Amino acid sequence: MQWASWSAFFNMGGYAFYVWFSFGLTALCVVWEVISLRKRSKAALRISKILAQG
Amino acid sequence: MSINWFKYSSPQAFYPLAGKMIPWFVLLATIFAIAGLYISFAVAPTDFQQGEAYRIIFVHVPAAWMSMVIYIAMAGWAALGLALNARLSAMMAQALAPTGAIFTLLALVTGSLWGKPMWGAWWVWDARLTSELILLFLYLGFIALQASIDDPRRADRAGALLALVGVVNVPIIYFSVKWWNTLHQGSSINMGAAPKMAATMLMGMLLMALAFWMYTVAVALMRVRCIMLERERSSDWVKELSVTTGGKS
Numbered sequence: 001m002q003w004a005s006w007s008a009f010f011n012m013g014g015y016a017f018y019v020w021f022s023f024g025l026t027a028l029c030v031v032w033e034v035i036s037l038r039k040r041s042k043a044a045l046r047i048s049k050i051l052a053q054g
Numbered sequence: 055m056s057i058n059w060f061k062y063s064s065p066q067a068f069y070p071l072a073g074k075m076i077p078w079f080v081l082l083a084t085i086f087a088i089a090g091l092y093i094s095f096a097v098a099p100t101d102f103q104q105g106e107a108y109r110i111i112f113v114h115v116p117a118a119w120m121s122m123v124i125y126i127a128m129a130g131w132a133a134l135g136l137a138l139n140a141r142l143s144a145m146m147a148q149a150l151a152p153t154g155a156i157f158t159l160l161a162l163v164t165g166s167l168w169g170k171p172m173w174g175a176w177w178v179w180d181a182r183l184t185s186e187l188i189l190l191f192l193y194l195g196f197i198a199l200q201a202s203i204d205d206p207r208r209a210d211r212a213g214a215l216l217a218l219v220g221v222v223n224v225p226i227i228y229f230s231v232k233w234w235n236t237l238h239q240g241s242s243i244n245m246g247a248a249p250k251m252a253a254t255m256l257m258g259m260l261l262m263a264l265a266f267w268m269y270t271v272a273v274a275l276m277r278v279r280c281i282m283l284e285r286e287r288s289s290d291w292v293k294e295l296s297v298t299t300g301g302k303s
Contacts, residue, residue, distance in 0.1 A: 002098075002099065009095070012109070015107040015171055018170065019109050022113050025163060026117070026164070033152075038276075040277075044280055045299060048295070048296035049293075051287060051296075052293035052296055
């Protein structure tokens, strides 16, 4: 294990901003992409349902 | 046993198949990501020159690889769509573009976040950085061009041409660190040469790259399903599906 404590881990040897921004932004992109695709799929099915019943 | 692949080349047949494949790729992506993050933060040692800042490599390099791999895959599907006039191939190309653009943006931003503490600059007009920025513009151009043409088949053909012309940029990105004197460091991994980095660092990078790869397949399949629903909105199979799923799933 590399870390003496949790605070040392979060501090990333003084590079916390750069390291956590990189990983955080990547995670955010993944979450955003998956949620927006779910919404897009639901919207498409909703419109087709209206067309089918119209 | 032979599988009739052409059976799955129609959207109607591919839609449920893609739906069955997605959870498996999500599962694989999750397993690789957990293993990759564990190695990235708990196993890989501190770099003797860069301290902890080097850990950005575990997202930066896999994201940069994916930005190039996805472009080649996108251009390949686009070419197939153009040559065979195949709808599904063109839809696959369209489905890959936004994910490719996201990975390109991530490669650029994480590179910037790594460059600032190590080089002292957020950005330099170096060959590697500039060619990667051009890749982002190619993705955005492809997406914008397809969106600007109403007839989907014409949009597919125009997009395919742009994607194919843009392929020339991929080897330029890859070899830029060899062809020009760049501030950017050389390749992390070279074919035919022993890796210069510690085995654990290499392992972490490869696992994260696999996680990104599996994730890309999963979201590309999710997106291609959306594109099928949108393009075939008025066809019977989409209408039936929307009624049976209650417009929910």
